[in-house]
Amino acid sequence: MQTEKNLSNTAHDSHVAVDMVLDTAYQNISEAQWKELFSFARKSHLPEFIEDLLSGKHVNLSEDRPALHSALRNLSKSPVILDGQDVMPSVIKVWQRIDALCNQWVGVTDVIHIGIGGSDFGPRLAIEALAHVPEIESRGMRMHFLANIDTAELARILTKALPHSTRVIIVSKSFTTLETTMNAKAVVAWLKDSGLTQRQINKALFAVTANVSGAKAFGVEEEHIFPFWDWVGGRYSVWSAVGLPIALQYGFKTFEEFLAGAHAMDLHFRNAPLEENLPVIMAVALLHQQEKNGIKSYAAIPYADALDWFPKWLQQLDMESNGKSVGKDGKPIKHSSPIVFGSAGSNAQHSYFQLFHQGPEVIPIDFIAVRKPMSDRPEALAHHRILLSNCLAQAQALAHGKDANNPNDVYPGKRPSNLLLLPELNAFYLGALLALYENRAATLGALWNINSFDQPGVEYGKVLAKPIEKALGSGSDHVEANDSIDVVTAARINLLNS
Numbered sequence: 001m002q003t004e005k006n007l008s009n010t011a012h013d014s015h016v017a018v019d020m021v022l023d024t025a026y027q028n029i030s031e032a033q034w035k036e037l038f039s040f041a042r043k044s045h046l047p048e049f050i051e052d053l054l055s056g057k058h059v060n061l062s063e064d065r066p067a068l069h070s071a072l073r074n075l076s077k078s079p080v081i082l083d084g085q086d087v088m089p090s091v092i093k094v095w096q097r098i099d100a101l102c103n104q105w106v107g108v109t110d111v112i113h114i115g116i117g118g119s120d121f122g123p124r125l126a127i128e129a130l131a132h133v134p135e136i137e138s139r140g141m142r143m144h145f146l147a148n149i150d151t152a153e154l155a156r157i158l159t160k161a162l163p164h165s166t167r168v169i170i171v172s173k174s175f176t177t178l179e180t181t182m183n184a185k186a187v188v189a190w191l192k193d194s195g196l197t198q199r200q201i202n203k204a205l206f207a208v209t210a211n212v213s214g215a216k217a218f219g220v221e222e223e224h225i226f227p228f229w230d231w232v233g234g235r236y237s238v239w240s241a242v243g244l245p246i247a248l249q250y251g252f253k254t255f256e257e258f259l260a261g262a263h264a265m266d267l268h269f270r271n272a273p274l275e276e277n278l279p280v281i282m283a284v285a286l287l288h289q290q291e292k293n294g295i296k297s298y299a300a301i302p303y304a305d306a307l308d309w310f311p312k313w314l315q316q317l318d319m320e321s322n323g324k325s326v327g328k329d330g331k332p333i334k335h336s337s338p339i340v341f342g343s344a345g346s347n348a349q350h351s352y353f354q355l356f357h358q359g360p361e362v363i364p365i366d367f368i369a370v371r372k373p374m375s376d377r378p379e380a381l382a383h384h385r386i387l388l389s390n391c392l393a394q395a396q397a398l399a400h401g402k403d404a405n406n407p408n409d410v411y412p413g414k415r416p417s418n419l420l421l422l423p424e425l426n427a428f429y430l431g432a433l434l435a436l437y438e439n440r441a442a443t444l445g446a447l448w449n450i451n452s453f454d455q456p457g458v459e460y461g462k463v464l465a466k467p468i469e470k471a472l473g474s475g476s477d478h479v480e481a482n483d484s485i486d487v488v489t490a491a492r493i494n495l496l497n498s
C-alpha cells in the first residue's frame with residue numbers, strides 16, 4: 001500500500017508532548033514540504049507571536065488587550081506581568097475562593113449553570129468528559145446546563161431540580177447576554193414560586209463574570225461573585241471560575257489537574273522548537289491542506305464517547321476565533337478557518353463518513369483516540385479494542401483509497417488525517433487537549449494574519465433582533481419594511497403574527 005509519499009514514518013510523522021502522541025503520517029507531507037512550512041512559519045514571525053501571546057502583549061489589536069488565558073492555568077504562579085502589574089495574585093485569590101466554595105456546598109442536590117457560548121461549552125464538555133473516569137469521584141450533584149433561550153431546556157431542568165437544595169451559577173463575561181439574563185430571571189422566579197424566601201434565594205445565587213457591577217445590579221451578593229478579566233476571551237474562559245462546575249462536582253484537586261495539563265501544554269508551546277511543537281505542527285499541516293487541496297472544512301472525531309462535546313467546543317474556538325475575511329491590517333486574507341465539525345466515533349462513521357471516503361471534497365480529519373479503556377472490565381476491553389481498530393481502519397482507508405472496476409466502489413484515497421493519541425482520559429489530559437487546540441487556533445490566526453481574539457461578526461444579528469422582537473411583540477400582521485426590517489423579514493413577521 002502506497003500513497004504519494006512512501007508511508008514509512010518520516011522525521012515529522014510522530015511527535016510526543018505532554019505524553020500525547022501526534023502522528024501525521026497520513027498527512028502525506030514530504031520532508032521538503034514540512035521544511036517549507038516551518039520556514040513560512042518563521043518568516044511569519046510565529047516564534048515572536050507565541051512569546052507575545054504568552055507574555056501578555058496586546059495581541060488582541062482591535063480591543064487593545066492581551067489574550068492571557070494561559071495565566072489562568074499558570075500553576076507555577078510565576079509572575080505574569082500585564083501593563084506593569086502581576087496578574088497572578090488576583091488569579092490565585094480566585095483559586096482559593098473556588099477551593100473554599102467546594103468545601104462549603106454540602107447537601108446541594110442540583111446546580112443550574114446558566115451561560116451560553118464560551119460560558120457554556122467548556123464546563124459542559126469537562127463535566128461530561130470526566131463523568132466516567134474511574135479515578136474521579138463525583139459529588140453526585142445534578143449539574144444542569146442552561147444555555148438556550150428556548151424554554152425547552154429550562155423546562156427540562158426545572159422538572160428535575162429540587163428548588164430548596166439547588167444552587168444557581170450565572171456565568172457571563174459581559175453579564176449583558178440576553179439569553180443568560182432572561183434565563184437567570186426565569187430561574188429566580190421559579191425559586192420564588194417554589195416558596196424560597198429572598199434570603200434563601202440570595203444564598204442560592206452565584207455569578208461568574210468580568211462585569212461585577214452588572215452581577216451586583218442583577219441581585220447577586222458580592223461575596224457570591226467570582227470575577228474574571230477582560231483579558232480572558234469568553235471561548236478561552238473555562239480555566240477561570242467559569243470552570244467552577246468542574247471543581248464543585250469533581251473536587252478542587254481535579255480542577256487543578258485540568259489546569260496543570262493545560263499549563264504543561266503551554267510550556268511545550270512556548271519552549272519546543274517549531275518542528276516539534278504539536279500545536280504548530282497541526283496548524284501548518286492544515287495550512288498545507290488549504291494550499292494543496294483547497295480544503296474548506298475539517299473534522300475532529302474523538303473516538304471516545306466522553307468527548308462528544310469536544311467538537312462543539314472546538315467549533316466556537318476555531319470558527320469564532322478565525323472565521324474572518326480580513327487580516328489584522330484590514331486587508332483581505334487568503335485563508336481563514338475552515339468549517340469545523342465532528343462528533344464521537346464510531347457513531348460518526350455511521351453518519352457522514354461516506355462523504356469523507358467518496359465525496360468530491362477533501363476533508364482533513366483529526367482522529368482523537370485514548371489508549372486506556374474507560375474501565376478494565378473484560379467487556380470494556382473488547383469494546384475498546386473495536387473502537388480503536390475502527391479509528392485506525394478509517395484513517396488507513398482514507399489515506400490509501402481503493403481501486404475498483406465499478407466507479408461506485410472506488411475510494412480515491414489521499415485523504416489526510418492526524419492521529420492524536422491520549423494516554424488516558426482524565427482531567428490532566430483533557431486540559432492538555434483543550435490547550436493544544438487553543439494554541440493551534442492562535443497559531444493558525446498568526447499564520448493567516450488574523451486577530452483570533454475578537455468576534456465583531458456576532459454583533460450585527462443581535463442588533464437586528466431587537467426591532468424584530470418589538471415587531472413580533474406588537475402582534476400586528478401589517479408590519480411594513482423599514483430601515484431595520486426588510487421586505488422578506490416583514491412578511492415573515494406578519495406570517496408569525498397572523
Ligand SMILES: O=P(O)(O)OC[C@H]1O[C@H](O)[C@H](O)[C@@H](O)[C@@H]1O
Pocket residue numbers: 116117118119171172173174175176177180234235320455458
Ligand atoms: O459570556 P457572555 O458575555 O455572556 O457571552 C457569551 C457569548 O456571547 C457571544 O455570542 C460571543 O460571541 C461569545 O464569544 C460569548 O461566549
